[in-house]
Amino acid sequence: MSLTRELIMLILIFAEYMEILFYKYQGTGNDFVMIDNRLQEFDKNNTKLVAKLCDRRFGVGADGLILLENHPELDFKMVYYNADGNESSMCGNGGRCLVAFANFLGIIKNKASFEAVDGLHHAIIENDLVKLQMQDVVSIENNKDYVYLNTGSPHHVQMENNIHDLAIKEVGSKIRYGQPYNEAGTNVNFVKQLSENTFQVRTYERGVEDETLSCGTGVTAVALAMFxxxxxxxNLISLETEGGKLQVSFDKQDSIYKNVWLIGPATHVFKGTISW
Incomplete structure (x- = not known):
């Protein structure tokens, strides 16, 4: 039996206004759209949709979008997208927020094991803080004016005395696209030492292409670079970002940084639906 023209029009109209249930989380000002995708209902290939949801004027507004999905052996799987709509490398604050989201959904209690783009992660929720174990770091490139390392995402780290007045977007974008990074690019962290184990950090994030209030893999990179x-x-370092305070702890065995933990708050902001 063929569909009538009116029914087809109704189906097309309904399809244009599908509603998406989302949750908004933030970790020291690094904010994310969270979607429970365990039923695989979200179109992961629709980069325009991801970018729209992250848009601060026409969407929900966020530094990135994270899907929580089923995993055959672990508690869940993390799929992370930058605000530009493209799937990206690891996001530390996003991982901590996803653990809080999984706790909210009742998937976990105070411990979690999950898979992200860079592999297995463990996490602990304790005293309103989410502690996320990061990957081991086996290589740190120590240059004259900066340090380069990968903590799940690539990071350029450089000291700046006048960090308060620094034009982060302008200076960060030049480094992000300049030599030796070029097309692949890097995140850029500017650092000022405040005390023996406390550092102020401002970060330009690729994919967002602007300063974010906080970056989890960034402060992790800063902590290891300063050591x-x-x-x-x-080996317990405090990082003061524009969005709040984080801590990073670690052990160094020979030249390898192991048992690296990113520690800080992760907060549920609101939930809602959006049509597209």
Missing amino acids: ETGKTKS
């Missing part, structure tokens, strides 16, 4: 270059002897 590697002798700026601190502490």
Whole structure:
């Protein structure tokens, strides 16, 4: 039996206005659209939709979008997209927020094991803080004016005395697209030492293409870079970002940084539906 013209029009109109249930989370100002995708209802190939949801004027507004999906062996799987709509490398604050989201959904209690784009992660929820174990770091490139390392995402780290007045977007974008990074690019962290084990950090994030209030893999990179270059002897480092305070702890065995933990708050902001 063929569909009538009126029914076809109704189907097309309904399809144009599908509603998406989302949750908004933030970790020290690094904010994310969270979607429970365990039923695989979200179109992961629709980069325009992801970018729209992250748009701060025409969508929900976020630094990135995260899908929580089923995993055959672990508690869940993390799929992360930058605000530009493209799937990206690991996001530390996003991972911490996803753990809080999984707790909210009742998938986990105070411990989690999940898969992200860079592999297996463990997490602990304790005293309103989410502690996320990051990957081991086996290589740190110590240059004259900056340090480069990968903490799940690539990071350029450089010291700046006048960090308060620094034009982060302008200076960060030049480094992000410049030599030696070029097309692949890098995240860029500017750092000022405040005490023996406390550092102020401002970060330009690729994919967002602007300064974000906080970056989890970024402060992790800063903590390891400061220890590697002798700026601190502490293996528990406090990082003050524009959006709040984080901590990073780690052990160094020979030249490898192991047992790396990113520690900080992760907060549910609101939930809602959006049509597209």
